[in-house]
Amino acid sequence: MSTDLEGLFAAFNAMIGRSSMTDAEFGETFRRTMAALVRFDYVVVFAYRGKERPIDLYSTFDPEEHVVFVTLYQAGPYLLDPFYHTARSRREGVLRMRELAPDRFFSSEYYRTYYVQTGLAEEIGFFVNVDEDITVVLSLMRREQTGVFPPAEFLTLKKVEPLVANMVRHYWASLAPRFDAQLTAGGRSRRRQGQSEALAPAEAVWRDLNLTSRETAIVELVLQGHSSESIGLKLNISTGTVKVHRRNVYRKLGISSQTQLLSLYLKNLA
Numbered sequence: 001m002s003t004d005l006e007g008l009f010a011a012f013n014a015m016i017g018r019s020s021m022t023d024a025e026f027g028e029t030f031r032r033t034m035a036a037l038v039r040f041d042y043v044v045v046f047a048y049r050g051k052e053r054p055i056d057l058y059s060t061f062d063p064e065e066h067v068v069f070v071t072l073y074q075a076g077p078y079l080l081d082p083f084y085h086t087a088r089s090r091r092e093g094v095l096r097m098r099e100l101a102p103d104r105f106f107s108s109e110y111y112r113t114y115y116v117q118t119g120l121a122e123e124i125g126f127f128v129n130v131d132e133d134i135t136v137v138l139s140l141m142r143r144e145q146t147g148v149f150p151p152a153e154f155l156t157l158k159k160v161e162p163l164v165a166n167m168v169r170h171y172w173a174s175l176a177p178r179f180d181a182q183l184t185a186g187g188r189s190r191r192r193q194g195q196s197e198a199l200a201p202a203e204a205v206w207r208d209l210n211l212t213s214r215e216t217a218i219v220e221l222v223l224q225g226h227s228s229e230s231i232g233l234k235l236n237i238s239t240g241t242v243k244v245h246r247r248n249v250y251r252k253l254g255i256s257s258q259t260q261l262l263s264l265y266l267k268n269l270a
Helices: 005-013 023-035 063-074 082-088 109-113 151-171 176-192 201-209 213-224 228-235 239-253 258-269
Strands: 042-049 055-059 093-096 120-130 134-143
Touching: 005 023, 023 042, 023 055, 023 151, 042 063, 042 082, 042 176, 055 063, 055 176, 082 120, 082 134, 093 151, 109 213, 109 258, 120 151, 134 151, 201 258, 213 228, 213 239, 213 258, 228 239, 239 258
Parallel strands: none
Antiparallel strands: 042 055, 042 134, 093 120, 120 134
């Protein structure tokens, strides 16, 4: 598509003289800027810090879509999301989901059970590191009917990335207190339930399932969509050893498939 200069200038004009913006105001400014440059169907912005529940800063979903893309995602599936793991690694830039996904992601149970509900053809994210070990990811999504981003539009997004990064660091520079408040609220909830305040949600799942640290590492990678070969390379062990550990985990948990593994994981996470 051709650049909409009128729309682009209008988006820039909204920022002139503004030392601060609300989440909705900055999110809308970002949406209008991107809409002047490329075609997309949805925008969603999450902030990530460690293994903590991501904070949703802005999105363009209707109420029904919001349940799938935000509410369900924050309830636990984010822990298996390639964008989440890329944010945790503190990688920056404009990145495609398909470039970040593990080798078996698109045949994984997570993909079939959760991600396929989104009906997306492609997702591209601006990964921006801010203070306090926080990464903000601004995602542009295209539905299957729209198709993937053409190479020319992806190149445009790469060119505008420095501007987006500077905007994010200016207008979303103080997110740490919001994560701290979320942790405090979560700690109160866990204390009421008699759970340990120190454990992150995923860590509590593995503790409750009585898996060893090695078994935990392997199961996490399986659920993320890594093959046994990929897991072996990541953990520096043989493919055969990975398969032995997987069989032991399945036997310990009384299951026989990745479908049951994901179901058990999400049930314990909830």
